[in-house]
Amino acid sequence: MWRDLAPLGRDSTTGGYRRYAWTAADADCRAWFRAQAETRGLAYEVDRNGNQWAWLGDPLAGDAVVTGSHLDSVPDGGAFDGPLGVVSSFAALDELRRRGTRFGRPLALANFGDEEGARFGVACVGSRLAAGQLTAARAHELLDADGIPLPKAMEAAGYDPAAIGPDPERLARIGAFVELHVEQGRALDLSGDPVGIASAIWPHGRWRFDFHGEANHAGTTRLADRRDPMLTFAGTVLAARREAELAGALATFGKVSVEPNGVNAIPSLVRGWLDSRAADEATLDAVVTAVESAARADADRAGIDLRVVRESFSPIVEFGHALRDEIGTILGRPPVLGTGAGHDAGVLSGAVPTAMLFVRNPTGISHSPAESATEDDCVAGVHALADVLEGLVRA
Structure with a gap:
C-alpha cells in the first residue's frame, strides 16, 4: 500500500x-x-x-x-x-x-x-x-x-x-x-x-494580516517618502517570535503574498498569515493581541493601513x-x-x-x-x- x-x-x-x-x-x-x-x-x-x-x-x-x-x-x-x-x-x-x-x-x-x-x-x-x-x-x-x-x-x-x-x-x-x-x-x-x-x-488559529502601503519605484523613491508595507510586516514577524517566546507559546508567519511582487517595485500590499498556538486559550489570546498591537503601532508610525482577519480558530x-x-x-x-x-x-x-x-x-x-x-x-x-x-x- x-x-x-x-x-x-x-x-x-x-x-x-x-x-x-x-x-x-x-x-x-x-x-x-x-x-x-x-x-x-x-x-x-x-x-x-x-x-x-x-x-x-x-x-x-x-x-x-x-x-x-x-x-x-x-x-x-x-x-x-x-x-x-x-x-x-x-x-x-x-x-x-x-x-x-x-x-x-x-x-x-x-x-x-x-x-x-x-x-x-x-x-x-x-x-x-x-x-x-x-x-x-x-x-x-x-x-x-x-x-x-x-x-x-x-x-x-x-x-x-x-x-x-x-x-x-x-x-x-x-x-x-x-x-x-x-x-x-x-x-x-x-x-x-x-x-x-x-x-x-x-488551541490554535490562523489570522491574516493585510498591510496596505503605496506602490512606487524602488530606484527613484526616497526612503523618507516611502510607505513600504514590507517593513511593517517584517517588524510584525519579529514581534510574533518575541511574544511567543515570552509566553511559552508558538507563533509563525509561514505564508506571505506581495503585490505587485516586482523586484524593482515598492509593494502596495503585503499579506501575511499568522499561525499561533498555545497550551491554553488565554495565553493564545494574549500572544495574538500583543502581535496585533505591535503591528498597529508600527503601521501607524509608517502610514500603513492594517487589517487583521481571523480566518480560523480551534479551541x-x-x-x-x-x-x-x-x-x-x-x-x-x-x-x-x-x-x-x-x-x-x-x-x-x-x-x-x-x-x-x-x-x-x-x-x-x-x-x-x-x-x-x-x-x-x-x-x-x-x-x-x-x-x-x-x-x-x-x-
Missing part, C-alpha cells in the same frame, strides 16, 4: 508532496482509497462534504468504530502526515481479519477531505463541515490563490458543492473515532517509545478521559502526549468520542520531505491500532 501511494502528488524536484484539495493529485489519492476499500469488499461511499468512507458492517446500525485520517498535504509536505493513519487503518483491518476477530460493532475507515487547508486557507474543511464548525455559506466564500472558489473546485472534481453542510445524522452513528498519526515532535523519540496516546490538542481539545483510559488499558499504558497540531479527531471531538495514537518520528520534523518514521515503528503503530480497534469492536 505504501509503495502504491508514495508517488501520488509527489514533486520530483523537491521530493515533497503537493496533494491539494480537489486537484488531480487529490483525485489520484481518492481513487487509491476507493480501490483499497473495494479490494477488501468494504462498502464504499462519499458523504455530502467529500469525505470518503469504507464500511465493514451496516453503516446505519449506529455505535460504529471509525478510524482513518487524511491524504492531502501542505505545500511540499512529508509522506507520513495523514497518509500513515489511512494506510495503517487498512493494515489494521487486515490484521484483525488475520486474527479472526469477531466484529460486534460496525467498523469504518475514513479519509477526511482538505485537512491541511493548503489550498483554501482553512484547515479540516471536511470534518469542520460535517461537525457544523464551518458553515456552508462560509465554505462557498473560500478562494484559492488563483481566485477559484471552493464550490467551483469541487464541481470540477465531480462533486456537488450544493450538498455540503452539517452531517449530524452520520456523526450520531459513530460511537468512537480513533486517529493514528505520525508524531509531529520528538517526545516519543526522547522517551524511547514507538507509540503514544494523545492527551489534548492546544483546546481535551480528549475524553474514558476512551483514552480504555485505550491506555488495552495498550498497557503507553506515554500520553499533548500536541500543538490540529487534527480531524480534534474537530470531531465535540460530537463524537475521539482519541489519537502517535507513532514515533525520530527527527521530530513534520510538514517537510524530511518527515519520517521507521518501518518497525509503523508496524508497531499498526499493531497498536489493531489492538485498540479489536478491543472496541469485538463481539
Whole structure:
C-alpha cells in the first residue's frame, strides 16, 4: 500500500508532496482509497462534504468504530502526515481479519477531505463541515490563490458543492473515532517509545494580516517618502517570535503574498498569515493581541493601513478521559502526549468520542520531505491500532 501511494502528488524536484484539495493529485489519492476499500469488499461511499468512507458492517446500525485520517498535504509536505493513519487503518483491518476477530460493532475507515487547508486557507474543511464548525455559506466564500472558489473546485472534481453542510445524522452513528498519526515532535523519540496516546490538542488559529502601503519605484523613491508595507510586516514577524517566546507559546508567519511582487517595485500590499498556538486559550489570546498591537503601532508610525482577519480558530481539545483510559488499558499504558497540531479527531471531538495514537518520528520534523518514521515503528503503530480497534469492536 505504501509503495502504491508514495508517488501520488509527489514533486520530483523537491521530493515533497503537493496533494491539494480537489486537484488531480487529490483525485489520484481518492481513487487509491476507493480501490483499497473495494479490494477488501468494504462498502464504499462519499458523504455530502467529500469525505470518503469504507464500511465493514451496516453503516446505519449506529455505535460504529471509525478510524482513518487524511491524504492531502501542505505545500511540499512529508509522506507520513495523514497518509500513515489511512494506510495503517487498512493494515489494521487486515490484521484483525488475520486474527479472526469477531466484529460486534460496525467498523469504518475514513479519509477526511482538505485537512491541511493548503489550498483554501482553512484547515479540516471536511470534518469542520460535517461537525457544523464551518458553515456552508462560509465554505462557498473560500478562494484559492488563483481566485477559484471552493464550490467551483469541487464541481470540477465531480462533486456537488450544493450538498455540503452539517452531517449530524452520520456523526450520531459513530460511537468512537480513533486517529493514528505520525508524531509531529520528538517526545516519543526522547522517551524511547514507538507509540503514544494523545492527551489534548492546544488551541490554535490562523489570522491574516493585510498591510496596505503605496506602490512606487524602488530606484527613484526616497526612503523618507516611502510607505513600504514590507517593513511593517517584517517588524510584525519579529514581534510574533518575541511574544511567543515570552509566553511559552508558538507563533509563525509561514505564508506571505506581495503585490505587485516586482523586484524593482515598492509593494502596495503585503499579506501575511499568522499561525499561533498555545497550551491554553488565554495565553493564545494574549500572544495574538500583543502581535496585533505591535503591528498597529508600527503601521501607524509608517502610514500603513492594517487589517487583521481571523480566518480560523480551534479551541483546546481535551480528549475524553474514558476512551483514552480504555485505550491506555488495552495498550498497557503507553506515554500520553499533548500536541500543538490540529487534527480531524480534534474537530470531531465535540460530537463524537475521539482519541489519537502517535507513532514515533525520530527527527521530530513534520510538514517537510524530511518527515519520517521507521518501518518497525509503523508496524508497531499498526499493531497498536489493531489492538485498540479489536478491543472496541469485538463481539
